[in-house]
Amino acid sequence: MTSELRGQVGSAEGFDALVHARLDSCYRLAAVLLGDRAEAEDAVHDAILRAQRSWISVRDGRAAPAWLDRIVVNECRDRLRRRRVGRAAMAAQPPNDLTTRSVDAASAERAALRDALAVLSVDHRVVVVLRYLLDLTVDEIAARTGTPAGTVKSRLHHARRELRAAYDAAERQADR
Amino acid sequence: MTMSGDDRFEREMRSVIREAGSSGASPELRERVAATLTVRPVQPAPSGVGWPLVAAAGVAIVLAAVVLRPQPISTALPPAASTASDQVGVGSAVAATAATEIPGPMQHPGEVQTGQLLTATDGVVINTAGSILTTHDGGATWFDVTPSAHYGASTEHDVERVFFLDPQHGWFATYDVGSPDGLMIWRTYDGGTGWTGQPMPGLRAVNWQLGFVTPTVGWLATDPGGESPKPELRMTTNSGDTWTDPIDLIAATGRSTLEQIAFLDGQHGVMTGDNLLLFTSDAGRTWSPAYVGATDYNVVEGTPRYGAVHVISAQKAFVVVDWLDPQGRTRGQTILETFDGGGVWASRYSDARHRFWDFIDESHWVAVDDEWVASTTDGASWGASTWTGLPAGLSSAVLQFADPMHGWAEVAGGTACPGGSGDGTGLCAGAAVVPMLFKTIDGGSTWSPVGDCDPASSNGFACPSPMPS
Numbered sequence: 001m002t003s004e005l006r007g008q009v010g011s012a013e014g015f016d017a018l019v020h021a022r023l024d025s026c027y028r029l030a031a032v033l034l035g036d037r038a039e040a041e042d043a044v045h046d047a048i049l050r051a052q053r054s055w056i057s058v059r060d061g062r063a064a065p066a067w068l069d070r071i072v073v074n075e076c077r078d079r080l081r082r083r084r085v086g087r088a089a090m091a092a093q094p095p096n097d098l099t100t101r102s103v104d105a106a107s108a109e110r111a112a113l114r115d116a117l118a119v120l121s122v123d124h125r126v127v128v129v130l131r132y133l134l135d136l137t138v139d140e141i142a143a144r145t146g147t148p149a150g151t152v153k154s155r156l157h158h159a160r161r162e163l164r165a166a167y168d169a170a171e172r173q174a175d176r
Numbered sequence: 177m178t179m180s181g182d183d184r185f186e187r188e189m190r191s192v193i194r195e196a197g198s199s200g201a202s203p204e205l206r207e208r209v210a211a212t213l214t215v216r217p218v219q220p221a222p223s224g225v226g227w228p229l230v231a232a233a234g235v236a237i238v239l240a241a242v243v244l245r246p247q248p249i250s251t252a253l254p255p256a257a258s259t260a261s262d263q264v265g266v267g268s269a270v271a272a273t274a275a276t277e278i279p280g281p282m283q284h285p286g287e288v289q290t291g292q293l294l295t296a297t298d299g300v301v302i303n304t305a306g307s308i309l310t311t312h313d314g315g316a317t318w319f320d321v322t323p324s325a326h327y328g329a330s331t332e333h334d335v336e337r338v339f340f341l342d343p344q345h346g347w348f349a350t351y352d353v354g355s356p357d358g359l360m361i362w363r364t365y366d367g368g369t370g371w372t373g374q375p376m377p378g379l380r381a382v383n384w385q386l387g388f389v390t391p392t393v394g395w396l397a398t399d400p401g402g403e404s405p406k407p408e409l410r411m412t413t414n415s416g417d418t419w420t421d422p423i424d425l426i427a428a429t430g431r432s433t434l435e436q437i438a439f440l441d442g443q444h445g446v447m448t449g450d451n452l453l454l455f456t457s458d459a460g461r462t463w464s465p466a467y468v469g470a471t472d473y474n475v476v477e478g479t480p481r482y483g484a485v486h487v488i489s490a491q492k493a494f495v496v497v498d499w500l501d502p503q504g505r506t507r508g509q510t511i512l513e514t515f516d517g518g519g520v521w522a523s524r525y526s527d528a529r530h531r532f533w534d535f536i537d538e539s540h541w542v543a544v545d546d547e548w549v550a551s552t553t554d555g556a557s558w559g560a561s562t563w564t565g566l567p568a569g570l571s572s573a574v575l576q577f578a579d580p581m582h583g584w585a586e587v588a589g590g591t592a593c594p595g596g597s598g599d600g601t602g603l604c605a606g607a608a609v610v611p612m613l614f615k616t617i618d619g620g621s622t623w624s625p626v627g628d629c630d631p632a633s634s635n636g637f638a639c640p641s642p643m644p645s
Contacts, residue, residue, distance in 0.1 A: 023205070027201040139399070146351070
């Protein structure tokens with residue numbers, strides 16, 4: 001896909017190729033970040049609209065996937081911040097997709113992880129999802145969030161600590 | 177905690193997240209996207225209002241955007257004269273201007289995500305919309321000083337950080353992944369009334385740090401990220417009109433990642449990170465391990481993580497060391513102090529707690545943990561009280577005190593744990609707070625949000641009513 005894009009950056013055909021190649025990945029990213037499938041579809045659609053308007057500025061096809069991911073992340077981050085309440089509300093009533101889908105079959109630890117993920121701060125959730133869903137390195141996450149690598153490392157550290165605390169607490173509970 | 181426990185946690189974490197993201201785009205979304213792709217937006221021609229789209233080969237363009245408040249009206253700065261002979265000619269050519277009148281003072285800055293307290297009454301914040309706002313009356317009124325050409329030029333440039341040396345002199349940088357324009361550096365000499373934007377053509381900088389020790393002397397550290405890390409350092413002595421040739425930080429330090437850098441003056445700088453404390457006395461060309469005197473290892477032990485450098489003067493600075501256990505949790509802290517610009521550090525204070533610190537000057541320190549605020553005027557005797565107004569379970573905070581009474585705290589990631597976590601971290605699973613900025617005018621005893629406060633998301637602290645000014 002990347003090699004195809006090299007000759008097409010800035011062109012309509014190049015943008016179509018990028019979107020078709022990355023649509024599933026963008027949707028998965030938005031779905032985990034937002035925890036809501038319907039909103040994830042809206043977010044991806046809006047992100048593609050934004051990307052289309054500024055596609056002409058992209059000169060390097062190799063960077064295009066990261067560029068598109070960043071727009072999706074920004075769109076999701078904006079939506080989460082607008083939600084804001086979401087965080088407190090989700091603690092009491094976790095989002096359906098993230099929390100209830102397989103709760104019956106999942107272990108207590110996995111349920112605790114889902115709950116803890118749902119109430120992570122916006123920035124922490126973004127780095128965790130990019131790390132564990134897309135297997136990105138710290139630098140690659142930095143490219144998609146526009147934050148320094150040191151900030152990414154710090155956010156990952158704190159996010160993992162929160163998630164680990166939830167996981168350990170559930171594990172202790174299960175051992176009783 | 178055993179390795180198998182760590183492995184199991186990692187595996188479960190990955191599995192849970194991938195399970196949540198296991199489905200691809202639905203047919204309905206594909207149809208919506210396909211419909212979007214068939215409608216091509218009209219690409220606007222370059223408007224010429226403040227965006228350097230036409231650049232002759234080898235000619236860098238300086239972009240100036242003038243944002244006009246109702247009063248006073250000010251023009252962009254003239255470029256300062258270059259004085260360094262070893263500086264390259266970035267930003268030495270054409271200037272363009274754009275002017276936009278912005279609304280008068282606002283009562284609220286919106287939802288604030290980060291900020292910098294400059295004096296007891298002057299501050300600058302970035303809200304969640306990416307706007308830069310300043311206050312000169314302790315937060316009673318705010319001015320949106322975002323350079324308008326910045327947003328007119330690109331929709332994907334998010335302003336996430338600004339650096340203000342004082343209420344007048346400020347800088348920030350933007351970088352758009354995939355754009356050929358390179359890093360763009362913006363500066364103001366009049367508190368945001370006028371901005372000058374300077375492109376750094378071809379400079380890829382997914383990660384960057386920008387700082388100044390005087391209005392003219394500063395540093396720029398960059399890293400293109402990706403699979404080929406190339407951290408570099410550039411210095412300026414003329415406000416950023418020109419920069420030195422890049423210093424290869426991999427060659428100079430052996431580190432392939434861009435670590436935290438701070439300069440105390442134009443020559444002396446410090447680099448900090450995990451198990452890393454380096455200093456330079458030649459403007460970053462060479463770096464050496466700093467000497468650290470004896471630390472009270474009876475109080476704290478583990479792997480040292482050297483935090484941000486709190487610069488007090490050209491000779492004096494403080495660094496907070498977090499001592500990490502094998503699980504990466506902070507088990508205690510040491511305050512290090514240097515008197516020689518970063519070469520030699522002495523331990524001033526150690527404690528088996530995890531606090532967040534600010535150093536107002538040589539003698540006034542402030543520390544906040546999840547319950548107490550403490551301050552000292554000599555590093556030995558302390559006064560302390562419990563605080564109110566910050567989120568319960570405070571686990572992350574950046575403190576900035578302009579004087580012993582006036583301070584801001586940027587708070588993120590707190591988790592409420594009424595019964596205690598039981599694992600020594602003070603943390604537990606539960607609702608976390610939205611990153612927010614808080615202020616105090618009584619030395620940290622009481623805090624209130626800077627910016628809008630939504631009771632529904634305040635998670636454990638009460639939004640003041642009416643909103644504080």
